[in-house]
Amino acid sequence: MNRTTLSLIAAVTVLAAVTGFASVRSGGEDGTSVKAAAQLPVERSSLLCPQPSQSDLAETAYTSYTPKSAGTEGKGTARLMPAGTSATDSGDDQGKSKKAKAVVTPQEPGKPATGDASGGDAPALVGTADGALAPGWTVQQTTTVDVGTGRGLLGVDCSQPDTDFYFPGASTAKDRSDYIHLTNPDDEPAVVDVQMYGPDGAIKSEVGEGIQIAAHSSVPVLLSTLTDTAYTNLTLHVTARSGRVAAAVSAADAKLGGDWLPASTDPAASLVLPGIPKDATDVRLVAFAPGQDDADLKLQLATSSGKITPAGHDTLHVKSGMTTSVDLKDVTRGDPGSLILTPSGDSVPVVAALRVTRGKGADQETAFIPATADIGSRATVADNRSKGSTLALTAPGATGRVKVTASAGSEGGTPVTKEYTVKGGTTLAVAPPVPSGLKGAYALTVEPVSGGKVYGSRTLEEKQGGVPAFTIQTLPDDRGTVSVPQSDEDLSVLQK
Template sequence: MNRTTLSLIAAVTALAAVTGYAATSSGGADDTPATAAARLPVERSSLLCPTPGQSDLAETAYTSYTPPSKGTGAAGSAAGTARLVPVERGPGQAGDAKGKAKEPKAVVTPKEPGKPATGEASGADAPALIGTADGALAPGWTVQQTTTVEAGTGRGLAGVDCSAPDTDFYFPGASTAKERSDYIHLTNPDDEAAVVDVQLYGPEGAVKSEVGEGIQIGPHASVPVLLSTLTDKPYPNLTLHVTARSGRVAAAVSAADDELGGDWLPAAADPAASLVLPGIPKDATDVRLVAFAPGQDDADLKVRLATSSGSIAPAGHDTLHVKSGMTSAVDLGAVTRGDAGSLLLTPTDASVPVVAALRVTRGKGADRETAFIPATRDTGARATVADNRAKGSTLALTAPGAAGTVKVTASPGDGAGTATTKEYTVKGGTTLSVAAPVPAGLKGTYALTVEPVSGGKVYGSRMLEEKQDGVPAFTVQTLPDDRGTVSVPEADEDLSVVQK
């Protein structure tokens, strides 16, 4: 074979390898500037809902919602598919007369974007759920799990957004105190087993425990771990770090208190030097801040409360020192004093990443209830929260920097209703707390979407509340970007790579 033939083969091979290659230089072959990456709707989403609870009195409602997105094709039967099904129970799973495993029955089966779908479960035996959505039902797919417990440990309202699987989670605000029963729920959506490490950090650093190492979660299975079994010592304030050695899981902490009710503690936003914890209710009777510095350096933080009129320093708590690898907690008391607010944490000097969450209490004496507000990301391109009701849904919006304007859309109800849209402008350094807009002619529950219009970044949360024999039962869900779109660079062929 001569040299010319070899060169031709090499050129053809290189050409085949780069077909569809996306040019990443500052410009194309003619030195024109590269265009910005387009944001396109995602084509598939995965969500996992933890086991609702340990109480026989638990009544759980599931609300699924996908906001309409441009570029996802026609609605109706061609819109895509989505379903939430119980996790497999492994060997011994219920089967038919021939012993074959039954196809799990979907708890929720959404039909189209723009309209909520609901399901329900009762008692302590309700399983964790695994969900997938594709096509037009995938972008921004959101599922809210709301559980009502009328009496006993953890009584009140417990809500959580079903979450996507990941490999790393922080939960500041967990506890192994005698009055608390905290479980970390680990759910594996994949066909292979996942191996997870669970590490606790207290006020003096890492809590030694070998029990939390190498926890195995089988394929399509969920495992609850009682945190008090990981240590012999009660800790009122802990940070829980969950990492997957192999595979991936969804993780959430169920926190139940003998006297203060209970709620879900979701994972906090990734470690960052500045954090926003939005939506402390105006009638909060006690607020506890829990923070953790996972790196090698101590963190010194400036603490500010963004109120309706501006940012102020909580009395006696204008700064917080967080030692490296240790959990710090401070009781802020009734910090809002009748004016809903959001907590802003910023570095006083050097930028050191931290994670943080709030435990918020409403009510007095025996009629108290708690919820958690973890630090969260901003609303991004669009944020979505499901399971809103005609009464008892409050929206909190915070602009820590420049003022920002957002558009809030209330979807039709799962029974009936006409969507409505309102715009809200949030002044810089303030929190705007409003009753959530309600669709006209509402029947059932509905969803809210928050989209930026202009100005600076906006952070948000939704509080859902109801009365239970005098107890102000409530739950708070933050409003990070719903990740309905993904950045896709413009692709182009670049044949210059085969030129010599």
């Protein structure tokens, strides 16, 4: 249970005890029924974008989008500011923070807003949105680097702050330059521990303990400075002792390009990693069991026609506290797929991610697919283009049907909606709908219509000479609503 939940419970308890006015209904001996919690649009959102690149040749595009939500009024406000600065038009006094213009300033729900940055000095961004712009607010950061270590297309969803993250798939191999980016959105400093786990267990590193992140700032930490040993596959566990941060790993390879490695979904006994491209030339699975027990997993690939077992890899044993990897090679073989991990024995929580490679020889490029949650009530991904976007949807259990809405473009266009049926145990990969008269970038919103749970991801690709540059973003619930307990007057609490 996180601090926010504890604070809410404490506030409700104090309110009921002191005023005797509001009480949350609960079931009891008198037969009183429990009132379902209301799902209401969030009133404020925070997003943090890591420093895009250290390359002087980097070109970065930001695309912000908030889907229209029922129950919101007015336009709201939103802005993405360089970390450590305040807005020139805010009038706020933030001590020594520098004044700067917002990189992106969205104006209304349903229409993307864009911004850009160039070079290796582009800073991390701290963003807030309120009112009608808060529910489901999504920002995509997409960077193009043509040459050098980590060249390729690097994409990441700017993320909400939290206190606990797992990153299976990081590395300190000699060809890799991996950084963990830690960004603090709050007015107080944050203190963070970065623990690494290799194939033999925890890696001792005093340097990774007690990392200080000043208020409204971002710190990139080079993983090779935390250990003298080169590890091909690592799992990072990032925890905040105090405060909260956003965290993402920038993974750059001297030969295979690079991309952002987002955090895996929370540890779970069953995991879905959706949207492996049909032309993947190599796929590596990295898994980690954070608890006290070993995990035995069954591996299945949900293809366009059904589930199959990857040749020679029907099961995987993951030792407790140790990072395990397996090379699945060209597992999709011309047919897009999604990897499904389920327990073959006892249910033991794990985290996992895939490193996906496309191309051959000197023209290879990589991206990552972390295990993700299903689309939930609604999922949103920004920065889609007229060409080069692929939407992958998978239903690991029962058949599911979803509605996909292509927003207006950032510079013009009319929204378009289309429904898709995803048969149970399959992966459906499609070119998503495109707004009519599209100008600029647009967003995709995916909502369940009926049936079983659906998981998804979006692949964005572009050619860089002979390099098939690409990046993949998963589609978990965009957290546009929050559960609020129902309450009503109950003066009888004064007599208890």
